[in-house]
Amino acid sequence: RSLALGSVLEIDNQRVVISEHVARGATTIPVTAMTLEKILASGASVRWLPYDYAGRAKVHNLGYALVGELASTHEQSISSLSLAEGALVDVDAGSCLIVDGVRLLVNADASTNATSLSLDSISLPHSLGERAKVYAVTAAHGPETRSLSHDLRHGSLHARARASGQGATVADGPAARTLRSLPCRWVANIPGHALQFDGVDDYVGTLDAATVTKFAEAGPLTLEAWVEPGLVDARAQLVHHRHANEGYTLGIRAHEHGFDFGGDPGKRIALHHSYTAPITAITVQAWVKIDDLVNESMIVSFDRSEYWRLAVGDGNAAPGRVLWATTGIQGHTDDMLGNRVIAGDGQWHFISVSYDTSSCQKRIYVDGELDAVVQAPHDANPLGTSVTRFGFIGAGSEATVFNGVSHDSCHGAIADVRIWNGARTEEEVREDMHVRPSGNEPGLAHYWRFDDLSGGPGTSVPDLGGGANGEIVGQLGTAPRRLTAHAQVVRARGERFVETVTHFIGDRWTHLAAVYRPAYGLDFADPNGAWLESQTSEHLDLTESMTIELWFSLGAGGGIRGLVSKGRFKRDGNIPYALWVNADN
Structure with missing residues (x-):
């Protein structure tokens, strides 16, 4: 079989x-x-x-x-x-x-x-x-x-x-x-029930205000649901409550689907974009799910020995790690490897690599976290030898014309490829991981997204950033859309939103749960006669660098409000310090 x-x-x-x-x-x-x-x-x-x-x-x-x-x-x-x-x-x-x-x-x-x-x-x-x-x-x-x-x-x-007889000890x-029993089923049929929604305007809701208030919860909260997602365009709410300024949500979010290249050199996406001049700064990003731990998987390439290549694995000593290969204007090629193994785990990963002549750094990020840095691999020189090279997604490039010479392939799936004119900062990379660009973002040079594409030969792959569309060569398989769960709790004094890092695939039953444990603070109702005092300790005598941090919320009224203080200035010899806020401003 x-x-x-x-x-x-x-x-x-x-x-x-x-x-x-x-x-x-x-x-x-x-x-x-x-x-x-x-x-x-x-x-x-x-x-x-x-x-x-x-x-x-x-x-x-x-x-x-x-x-x-x-x-x-x-x-x-x-x-x-x-x-x-x-x-x-x-x-x-x-x-x-x-x-x-x-x-x-x-x-x-x-x-x-x-x-x-x-x-x-x-x-x-x-x-x-x-x-x-x-x-x-x-x-x-x-x-x-x-x-x-x-x-x-x-x-x-x-x-x-089972027991041997009535009254016997189990x-x-x-x-x-129990081979012949008919247990419950996760379908809409007795004895197990499920609700099916059309994704348009179906929902189950409370009918009156009195019932709505019963769902309010001011303390710790747990939201749970079994879900078998079908097609999810963007976000979907599973459990949602909102009343006045408080509420909570448990939901799922769909991410872009990708193409599976299957390690076949005859399958690739040829890009109507070429380099003919040096590159002073660049960031390349993609979502990938790589199956092969041994062989090199091509992600995006404009020729390693002329401009750059992004891949996973090098087929030799670094299986399953990000490879960011670049060549400077002087012809020197630097093969930079990440540290984290991201192949063979069945998970999607967001990889982002950059080069910048101003900092002379090459960087690799995996899932929004810095994975590796190389200083001055090309001194302060730009990338590229100024020869003409067209690019590929899912294959290596030596192409001097569109869909020219290619080699190797990707042993897995790729989705959502982006090229930026500039080196993205660590904070920007972390944000990029959770945001789908529109294509109009400043600095976004190219953005190939694969949603709603069949993967058939000759299919045009739109470039939402720069208009350099791609064209599918061979028959690509469609990788399922990734889903993440998210939860949000809104209370009178603030809100919390969290989203899972781990992705799951639709079309199967999955259990989701979110646990919220509220943080508590001290409420000083009388600003003139209430405070919290610690015991005297020499550990509070900070003589060098120090940082004071706290969360606070001001009540009504103005004036100077003391938040944290120790000792009295010009009186105490045991190192006083204080943090205040002027409520009038």
Whole structure:
């Protein structure tokens, strides 16, 4: 069978994660590098865990077997399933099947290659599409209890404790598996419920002011939700409350989707932009998800030995790290490497690299944080040898004309490529990570965004910054849009907004939770007779450099307000100091 990137295999109680898509019939399966706990012997059984997404909710002693795919769409009431190529395994009467989250019970034995499975009649909660995969719930191999990760999109799994008779003590040990039960499903059907929204004007809301006030919460707060996002254009609110000047929100935000180049040199984006003159300052940014830890993945290139190249990995001593290669006007090439490994983890990362002749520095940022700095790699000279070089996204360049000579490829996905005329500061890079440019920002020279593009050959990729559109060469795969969760709490004295750094992918059930613990302060109602006094301590005698910090909110009235003070000036010999604010100003 074929195996998808990110699937999990179990070999002798050790699990490995598949690092590339594997076609049916392949004799080699690439996996993410790991250290084995023990030797895997020749002939050891390799088990595929179809719903193991690297650590979801755990259940005990249950496994799955792929039976086949549906030959046609099944709707409404059914009493049998039609399989496309025949059953891959024997299916016994009483077996429980899972098809697109729906649990079905088999009422007659079916052998391998059977094209029809007889079922107990059931009214389907939703249609089962053609080619939907059919799985059978099976007992785990061997007598020992095994744990299997499970995505709740396909239903909760039921395990119950058993006793030998009425009134007997339940044994302390593994729960017995329940193969034939019909547990709750995360679809809009009894006994498990979910709400589906159209993304336009659907919502569930309170109807009267009295009910709204019941949702107000002044103390600590926790917001939780299970969500299976579909298409999200920008932001979506999951839980939202607002009353007067207070409220809270738990939501998700969509980020740009990307293209997957698959490590194929025949797949790239050719750019209608070339360099013919030196570059005094530049910043290059992109969102990337790199699968290959070994080979170099091209992100953007205008020829390493003539102008510059941004890549991940160098194929040699620095696997999985950002490579920022530049050549100065004197012909010297500097291959700068970052420190952080960003390949092979299945995550999207925001990389930003810059060069500036005024500071003579090359910088690499990863996810908004400074990763590496090199001083004076080209002295104070600009980049570029003044020959003509056209650029590529997802391939190396030696092109003297549009879509000219290219080499290598990207072993992963790229999204949202930006080139700035100038070296972005650390603060600007951190802001760039969380903002989608409009294309009109000062200094933004080029901005290629891939939203709503099919990835087909010849497709034009718009440059929202400079008009130098790109053109897709080969058939690029579409990488899913990334999602982040965010939470906001608004109180009378301020508000807090946070967003997750980790991204998740839509089209599967995900649990989100936000916890808010309010900070508390001291309220001095009487400005003339209330204060907080500490004990005398020599540790408060600060004789050298010092910093005083605090948060404060002024009440009504003016005058001089003391915030922090120690001793009395011109009276005390033990180093007085004070921080005040003039409320009149």
